[in-house]
Amino acid sequence: MDMQQILNVLQGSRFGMTAKEVAKETGQPAADVGAALFQMEIAGQVGKRMVGRDSVWSLKEQTKPAKKKRVARAAPVEKVPAKSLPLPMPRISIAGHVQLDFTGGPIRLGFSNLNDLQGFLNKLNEGQ
Numbered sequence: 001m002d003m004q005q006i007l008n009v010l011q012g013s014r015f016g017m018t019a020k021e022v023a024k025e026t027g028q029p030a031a032d033v034g035a036a037l038f039q040m041e042i043a044g045q046v047g048k049r050m051v052g053r054d055s056v057w058s059l060k061e062q063t064k065p066a067k068k069k070r071v072a073r074a075a076p077v078e079k080v081p082a083k084s085l086p087l088p089m090p091r092i093s094i095a096g097h098v099q100l101d102f103t104g105g106p107i108r109l110g111f112s113n114l115n116d117l118q119g120f121l122n123k124l125n126e127g128q
């Protein structure tokens with residue numbers, strides 16, 4: 001298989017070609033052209049993109065390696081331990097009730113926000 005012939009055919013193509021189209025132009029069997037295109041892809045000479053169900057082959061552009069750009073670096077950020085930051089309890093507007101059943105009878109507590117509920121639960125936890 002003459003790979004240079006395949007490269008010449010692809011060079012004349014503006015948008016790339018399928019292996020069948022290259023085979024028709026070169027007069028070679030499509031299976032041989034497909035195998036050669038695969039080897040040329042591994043070698044980095046051609047590239048493939050999918051268009052629907054078809055593989056469209058084209059020459060890979062030879063690009064110069066990009067120059068490394070200098071990146072400005074920011075000053076390091078001082079890390080603060082999480083425990084030293086007070087985290088306020090979010091004020092979420094919520095209303096509802098809690099009913100607790102004790103031996104002396106049920107206790108029903110109404111609340112208008114989570115802070116009220118949290119205060120009650122804290123007192124309950126402390127045994128007050």
